[in-house]
Amino acid sequence: MTLEILGIAVLWLFLFFYVIVGSIDFGAGFFNAYSAFTNKQHILTNIIQRYLSPVWEVTNVFFVFFFVGMIGFFPLTAYYYGTTLLVPASLALILLSIRGSYYAFATYGAKINHRGYIYMYGLSGLLLPASLSPVLAMSEGGFINMVNDSPQLDYWALFTSPLTWSIVVLSLTAVLYISAVFLTWYANKAGDEKATDLMRKYALVWAGPAIITATGIIIELRTHNAEHFARIMDLWWLFGISSLLFLGTVFLIWKRRKYGLAFILLVGQFFTAFFAYGISHYPYLLYPHLTIYDSFTNETMAISLIIAFVAGLGLLLPSLYLLFRLFLFDKDYVKGKSDYHA
Amino acid sequence: MGFEDTALLSRILTMMTLSFHILYATIGVGVPLMIMIAQWVGIKKKDDHYILMARRWARGFVITVAVGVVTGTIIGLQLSLLWPNFMQVAGNVIALPLFLETFAFFFEAIFLGIYLYTWDRFEDQRKHLLLLIPVALGAAASSVFITIVNAFMNAPQGFEMLNGQLVNVQPLLAIFNPAMPTKVAHVVATAFMTCAFLLASIAALRILSGSTHVYHKKALYLMMKLGLVFSIATALIGDLSGKYLAEYQPEKLAAAEWHFETEANAGLVMFGVLDGEEVKYAIKVPYALSILAHGVPGEEVTGINELRENEVPIPPLWIHYLFDTMVTIGMSLAALSFIYVVAAWRGWKFIQAKWFRLLVLLGGPLALVAIEAGWWFTEVGRQPWILRNFMTTQEAATTSGNVDLMIILFGGLYIILGIGTIVVLTRMYRRNPVEQELAQREVEKGGEQE
Numbered sequence: 001m002t003l004e005i006l007g008i009a010v011l012w013l014f015l016f017f018y019v020i021v022g023s024i025d026f027g028a029g030f031f032n033a034y035s036a037f038t039n040k041q042h043i044l045t046n047i048i049q050r051y052l053s054p055v056w057e058v059t060n061v062f063f064v065f066f067f068v069g070m071i072g073f074f075p076l077t078a079y080y081y082g083t084t085l086l087v088p089a090s091l092a093l094i095l096l097s098i099r100g101s102y103y104a105f106a107t108y109g110a111k112i113n114h115r116g117y118i119y120m121y122g123l124s125g126l127l128l129p130a131s132l133s134p135v136l137a138m139s140e141g142g143f144i145n146m147v148n149d150s151p152q153l154d155y156w157a158l159f160t161s162p163l164t165w166s167i168v169v170l171s172l173t174a175v176l177y178i179s180a181v182f183l184t185w186y187a188n189k190a191g192d193e194k195a196t197d198l199m200r201k202y203a204l205v206w207a208g209p210a211i212i213t214a215t216g217i218i219i220e221l222r223t224h225n226a227e228h229f230a231r232i233m234d235l236w237w238l239f240g241i242s243s244l245l246f247l248g249t250v251f252l253i254w255k256r257r258k259y260g261l262a263f264i265l266l267v268g269q270f271f272t273a274f275f276a277y278g279i280s281h282y283p284y285l286l287y288p289h290l291t292i293y294d295s296f297t298n299e300t301m302a303i304s305l306i307i308a309f310v311a312g313l314g315l316l317l318p319s320l321y322l323l324f325r326l327f328l329f330d331k332d333y334v335k336g337k338s339d340y341h342a
Numbered sequence: 343m344g345f346e347d348t349a350l351l352s353r354i355l356t357m358m359t360l361s362f363h364i365l366y367a368t369i370g371v372g373v374p375l376m377i378m379i380a381q382w383v384g385i386k387k388k389d390d391h392y393i394l395m396a397r398r399w400a401r402g403f404v405i406t407v408a409v410g411v412v413t414g415t416i417i418g419l420q421l422s423l424l425w426p427n428f429m430q431v432a433g434n435v436i437a438l439p440l441f442l443e444t445f446a447f448f449f450e451a452i453f454l455g456i457y458l459y460t461w462d463r464f465e466d467q468r469k470h471l472l473l474l475i476p477v478a479l480g481a482a483a484s485s486v487f488i489t490i491v492n493a494f495m496n497a498p499q500g501f502e503m504l505n506g507q508l509v510n511v512q513p514l515l516a517i518f519n520p521a522m523p524t525k526v527a528h529v530v531a532t533a534f535m536t537c538a539f540l541l542a543s544i545a546a547l548r549i550l551s552g553s554t555h556v557y558h559k560k561a562l563y564l565m566m567k568l569g570l571v572f573s574i575a576t577a578l579i580g581d582l583s584g585k586y587l588a589e590y591q592p593e594k595l596a597a598a599e600w601h602f603e604t605e606a607n608a609g610l611v612m613f614g615v616l617d618g619e620e621v622k623y624a625i626k627v628p629y630a631l632s633i634l635a636h637g638v639p640g641e642e643v644t645g646i647n648e649l650r651e652n653e654v655p656i657p658p659l660w661i662h663y664l665f666d667t668m669v670t671i672g673m674s675l676a677a678l679s680f681i682y683v684v685a686a687w688r689g690w691k692f693i694q695a696k697w698f699r700l701l702v703l704l705g706g707p708l709a710l711v712a713i714e715a716g717w718w719f720t721e722v723g724r725q726p727w728i729l730r731n732f733m734t735t736q737e738a739a740t741t742s743g744n745v746d747l748m749i750i751l752f753g754g755l756y757i758i759l760g761i762g763t764i765v766v767l768t769r770m771y772r773r774n775p776v777e778q779e780l781a782q783r784e785v786e787k788g789g790e791q792e
């Protein structure tokens with residue numbers, strides 16, 4: 001394995017973690033707002049406060065890790081993506097701020113439970129994936145042009161492309177689906193039957209749209225980026241495994257069995273699809289301008305980053321384990337029997 | 343939109359974001375240490391007041407941390423969005439501390455979550471205190487790492503430019519650049535100092551608004567003692583920072599001091615106005631500039647005119663006022679806490695007078711002003727360079743339009759976040775004053791004994 005591949009694999013893995021934990025967070029906000037809208041708010045609010053509040057900062061660090069690591073391993077991406085992403089990334093940052101301040105002001109702080117705030121928090125959970133995911137469409141090429149030697153984003157092309165919109169819709173359905181499956185399990189663990197039923201229903205509702213949009217994107221790619229499409233076809237078996245795992249999750253949820261296993265299968269489904277997509281994207285970071293080879297940092301830096309990464313991981317994994325044991329797997333805490341908040 | 347305009351706008355936006363973030367970041371670095379000290383004193387003296395102090399501070403701290411995380415994420419991305427050419431070089435040479443910083447964040451965020459949600463979960467308070475150590479370490483480490491990046495911008499080394507190509511990169515050499523030791527030490531010390539004075543301010547505010555509970559007096563005394571320690575440390579390290587400047591960035595020191603002619607026995611100029619090259623209405627402390635720069639009065643300090651002859655670009659001369667602001671506040675706060683501690687020890691009563699309490703109340707906000715002044719001084723004093731002697735701010739800026747729109751957008755966001763923090767914090771503490779919480783705790787304890 002070359003250093004380039006090792007670097008991108010590490011970053012892709014962390015992006016994957018962010019996609020999963022972020023989706024849970026974004027989707028929960030949306031479901032919370034939706035149930036406030038239909039006057040069933042109490043059902044979800046507790047769960048959000050018990051699980052999401054202690055871990056949202058950690059969720060956020062996964063995101064920071066990804067973009068800081070990207071600049072470290074592939075500095076040239078700062079030039080291409082940094083120049084072109086000013087507007088979309090700034091919008092995403094504003095949305096992130098709404099979410100962060102919701103935790104700060106509404107759940108830790110003075111308990112401002114104004115409805116408008118709850119709706120904003122919920123809506124931002126949907127807008128965020130919608131504002132971040134077009135970057136994936138951009139990476140397929142055709143939207144960034146070189147004008148006077150500097151990259152420029154062609155907004156018109158981006159926003160009229162069916163590819164962009166199918167990626168946006170996929171990100172939305174995936175967020176809601178991932179979140180609903182996780183919350184079904186968590187609510188079940190908390191012994192909250194009402195919440196479990198509600199979330200189970202949402203999980204089943206969003207399963208179909210999620211898989212349909214995912215397939216749709218592959219078809220879009222065929223016309224948009226034939227080279228990438230061909231590579232995806234070579235990896236058909238990985239996508240096949242992913243589909244089987246998907247069926248497994250839906251089956252378990254349908255039958256009201258083993259919600260924990262259902263969530264694990266879901267993570268497996270997204271893991272295989274995410275990596276199959278990543279591998280088929282290889283070696284491009286941005287079609288056709290940038291590959292992982294011509295944007296890679298110098299060798300000394302790469303090696304020192306990897307050493308730092310391994311050392312950091314040694315600290316990180318045990319701490320994450322401790323965190324999850326306390327807030328995810330501790331029965332009393334999950335059930336709300338023990339409240340030790342400062 | 344012209345090239346120069348985007349550079350100017352990018353500077354304005356960076357300035358806004360960083361000036362806002364640094365307030366929260368400073369609190370994020372310093373307050374965990376204060377909480378730790380309070381909890382430790384409480385455990386050692388078996389004094390419930392200090393434990394409650396730690397707990398109440400921790401509650402407020404979560405809110406500032408959350409805003410710190412939000413604004414930090416913003417600046418982290420904005421650096422790439424606004425300064426893509428700079429980040430490309432930075433990525434190649436100084437990415438290591440940036441990357442390490444994310445691990446420090448992880449560490450801090452994880453243990454902060456655990457610490458906050460495990461109050462009274464352990465029989466032994468000391469175990470709970472242990473959880474705070476990684477929080478304090480993580481926060482301090484993240485400020486160390488990010489300050490290393492800033493030090494690198496002031497004194498870049500560890501790479502070579504060959505025909506526009508970066509070669510021979512040595513990440514460790516880039517980290518241990520000459521600006522790093524003084525800068526890192528000064529930033530960490532000032533964060534501790536600022537938080538001590540901020541918490542003292544809050545105690546003074548409660549006493550001034552009529553609360554007579556001994557809780558506030560204990561908090562005030564503890565924080566003034568710590569404020570004294572850290573303001574002395576700040577001044578000492580600030581002196582070393584001056585020596586660093588004299589050696590490696592003489593143009594910044596000369597501009598800050600309106601020091602035009604190279605000379606020995608140079609005096610330190612405080613305040614005043616500039617009329618051409620003539621300094622008017624200023625206080626001049628004899629020999630002090632030579633001492634700040636080299637430690638002895640007889641040494642020569644390089645002046646602006648000599649630097650101009652050698653074609654060294656001179657930063658804007660108004661940084662003089664920023665430097666003055668910072669140093670004056672630093673010296674005044676050291677004096678204030680010194681007087682308080684001595685008077686408390688000797689039993690002098692004037693420190694309980696209203697006027698003195700008002701001075702203490704001013705201390706916290708002033709320390710924050712000094713933080714801003716210090717950063718503005720060091721950043722504006724680096725102009726026109728973004729990477730001293732290698733890349734100018736103009737060259738580094740984005741070519742993308744719409745920066746003006748982003749200034750409005752983020753400006754609005756910071757206003758909302760700033761107001762939100764203040765409103766939420768005051769509401770939170772007003773709804774649950776110390777007296778009430780102490781009474782509740784008594785009742786709970788009473789209940790246990792029965």
Ligand code: HDD
Pocket residue numbers: 496521525526528529532533535536576577579580581583584586587594668669671672673709710712713714715716717718719720
């Ligand atoms: C509470 C805040 C505070 C206080 C009271 C002081 N400083 Fe400071 N100073 C800072 C907060 C600060 C800072 C925000 O931490 C800076 C900005 C950038 C940096 O590295 O530290 C800084 C920078 C800074 C620099 C520039 C370093 C550089 O550009 O590399 C010098 C020479 C001093 N300080 C010197 C002093 C002296 C002699 C002080 C006398 C008491 C003093 N500072 C008090």
Ligand code: HEM
Pocket residue numbers: 352353354356357360361362363364425428488489491492495714717718721722724725727728735
């Ligand atoms: C957190 C405290 C900081 C504050 C309050 C601050 C303040 C400022 C100010 C006022 C400017 C505008 C200077 C001018 O344009 O004349 C600026 C510029 C800038 N600062 Fe800082 N700064 C801080 C720390 C940092 C750090 C740690 C870094 C690097 C990692 C950094 C990177 C930059 C960059 C890239 C610019 C724009 C380019 C330039 O004007 O040179 N700043 N900052």
Ligand code: HEM
Pocket residue numbers: 057060061064360363364366367368369370371406407408410411412413414415416417418421447448451481482484485488489529
């Ligand atoms: C010397 C100036 C700075 C200090 C002391 C500082 C310190 C901190 C601290 C302690 C936090 C954690 C939140 C908290 O506890 O309040 C934080 C958040 C953050 N800072 Fe700063 N920071 C500084 C400047 C910068 C700059 C220039 C950047 C950009 C490279 C930056 C990037 C971030 C990021 C990305 C976060 C959020 C991390 C997360 O998601 O947990 N900081 N900063």
